[in-house]
Amino acid sequence: MKDFLNIYTDPVYSFTFVCIAFFFMIKYVEVIATLKFGIGLMIGTLVMFVLCFMDPVFTKNFYITNDNVPIIYLVFLIAWTTWYALYKGIRNDKRMEEGLPPLEATPENREKVWAWPNLVYTELFAIILGTVFLIGWAVFFKAPLEEPANPTWAPNPAKAPWYFLGLQEMLVYFDPWLAGVLLPGLIVVGLIAIPYIDMNPKGNGYYTFKQRKFAIVTYLFCWLVLWNFLIIIGTVFRGPNWSFYGPFEVWDAHKVVAANNVNISEMLWINTLGVKLPSNIFIREIAGILLTLGYMVLLPVFLTKKIFNFKGAVGKVFNGGFLGKYLKSLGWARYSILIFLVLMSLTLPIKMYLRWLINLKYIVFMPEFEFNI
């Protein structure tokens, strides 16, 4: 069982499993959003952690950096909040199908109460409990006292604080300018832009899933899969030399991992055409430039307009224009920002799979200008 997990937690498998699991979570959301499933989820997570910590290798690797401990709360809290929001949303959706108002709109719930004392007391207790928890944590898990900083030496693996491990994992697949500056900046800008892009007035003041499906699914995919799962990969599945290690695998710094990466220009000119790289860098990178332009220019057109006319299931996917209906409701400015943000966030899984499957390093590679995509 442990060997099985060590093999299949390799990101190329586990990321795929998580994506499939996410798809099923959305498809069978009514099963997910039942009380039984919620309790089962919490117990299942607890049992998983207990079983993991019974393994000495896992425990040792996990505690190499003390700040990994919050990951445990993170997993619980995220599982809980996601489940709770879906539970409340589906409950309201069922009520609305029966013609009832959402639970938050019933007369007894519309009654107003004073912020003082009702809200402030709750906040006070939350603050006290939080402080007690932090003090207890500081007493039981002491901060490590390490040797003085040395600019010519780095620990192996050099792991960021746990909340940045997703970003660190992202940096494996991109140039630092993209994964360290542009994409994190876009995450912040995109989160700020959400209320301006999302014009759907439904769900104001009450939980719902079905009335806001696109918004919820897009957000949850980025949050659960692209952010939190990457944090878990960075915490549990990465060891010395930032190579992949299974959660129950001993960290051996001499593990041989073949990671020879090639650029798309080398694939085109050397491997396919069998000639030397052209000296003009724009001709050298032509394949990557065309692919990038196609992704950023042609794909949005394809997503907006129905272009082909296939019949049946093929047509559903390849005719294009699935997002076209949002163009009308959002207007072109909001719609183009939405498309841009969606495409930019999808670059991450695309680049990850290209790296895992065909060892692709960079699509456009111009170190002469420090411009690598």
Next chain:
Amino acid sequence: MSKRTTINRREFFSFLSVGWITFAAAAGGMASLIFRYLYPNVVFEPAMDFVAGRPDDFDDGVDERWKNVFGVWIYKNEGKLVALSNICTHLGCVPTWLPAERKFKCPCHGSGYYANGINFEGPAPRPLERYKVNLDASGQVIVDKTKIFRYEKGEWTHPDSFIVV
């Protein structure tokens, strides 16, 4: 009853200019103090150039003796001696030399380099940088970290980037 003072348009603008200039000067002075504060009086950093020893002191391959002091690997191969920077070209971590695998491997994002500094795995976009090396009058190798040579700019053929031994 206080006497009501009047001020004409010209005087108002003089006052305004004096006020703004004073404010700008004060703010600028404050900013320059803060800027100065960012640069310490004494920096305990290793010197940017150092005497590495005679070329015969080094065996063929990667030598780590100056890595922890100056952040430089000396690499000798095929009659050439070069000084490799120990800063990863991806995001500036410090790679580890793995003698068994004969490669440098960065612990942060897994970039890998051959012993000569050429990148071959992981996300590093370009090879490790090389520092200027030359021989002094007594035949000792001087490594000068203020001058770097980058492979992708074709600078590794520059005569200052290596010593023929």
